[in-house]
Structures are given as structure tokens and as C-alpha cells.
Amino acid sequence: MEKGLTYTSRTIVNKNNTALTLGSGDMEVLGTPAMLALMENAAMNSVCSHLPEGSTTVGSMIESTHIRPSAIGETITATATLEKIENRKLTFKVTAADSKGLIGEGTHIRYIVDRKRFLGKL
Numbered sequence: 001m002e003k004g005l006t007y008t009s010r011t012i013v014n015k016n017n018t019a020l021t022l023g024s025g026d027m028e029v030l031g032t033p034a035m036l037a038l039m040e041n042a043a044m045n046s047v048c049s050h051l052p053e054g055s056t057t058v059g060s061m062i063e064s065t066h067i068r069p070s071a072i073g074e075t076i077t078a079t080a081t082l083e084k085i086e087n088r089k090l091t092f093k094v095t096a097a098d099s100k101g102l103i104g105e106g107t108h109i110r111y112i113v114d115r116k117r118f119l120g121k122l
Contacts, residue, residue, distance in 0.1 A: 005082040007046035009038050013074045013098075029069040030076060035104050036062055039094040043080035043108050047090060057090065057110040058118065064094065064106030074098040080108065088112040 011017065017034035019025030024033050040059050047057060070076060077097050084091035088111050096104040 001047060001050040001082075001085060003082055003085060005046045005050065006079060007042045008077050008079040009042040009045065010078075011038055011076050013070050013072050013076060015072070018072065027069070028072055030074070030098075030103070032066045032104075035066055035076065035078070035096050036064060038076060038078035039064065039080060039096060039104070039106070039108055040110075042078045043082075043090075043092040043094060043110055046080050046082055046092070047110075051112060054115055055112055056115050056118075058113055059108065059110050060089075061109040062094070062106060064104050064108075066104045068098075068100070068103045070098040070103055076103070 013030045017031055018028045019031035020028050022031035022033050024031045044057055080092040080094045083093050090110045092108045094106050094108045
């Protein structure tokens, strides 16, 4: 695994991912939790093919701005770029955009874990 790995995830704003439906607000625009989940998805996918057998990554922290609303019907892209590797800790730059430009940006940390050991903690 090396710094610079990147991936872009996409979704379309619909009734299921609005602030109103998710309970994070009372308007029918992209909900911040949906934007954050898309950012996490991009980070997860950027490294998944580079992990040891039986491993995955889990989100630990996300710090992000959500600077502009996106209407139902908009296509949202979230891009994650791996910026730092510290043993099992992976730090990503994450951004989200719609057809009008940037809607959010931030930092996301994920940790590499062994799936069986992780699930054994349940």
C-alpha cells in the first residue's frame, strides 16, 4: 500500500438520503450523514484491494465541513485520497461535490483490522 491511492464514490440525492429522512435536518436536501457515509465509502474502496487476506478497514474519525446544499436529483461524488500511513492507521483527504462544485471536505481516519478478531469483540 502506498500514499496517493484514490477512489471516487457516487450517489444521487433522493428521498432516502435527505436530511429530512435521516433526521439530521428538516429539509429535502442531501443529509450530512449521507455525505459523510459516501466519503467513508470512497476511503474504504481506495485501499480494499491492497489489504492483506482477511483484513478490512474500519472508520475511526471523520472531520468535515458541509458547505452547500444539494437538491434531490443531483449526482454527488466523494473522493478519498490516502495521505498518510502509520502502521494500521490510514489518513485520507476527503472531498464531496455536485454539479455546481465542492459541497464538503475534510479528513478521515481508518484502521486496518483483522475481520475475525474485530467481529470477535461483539
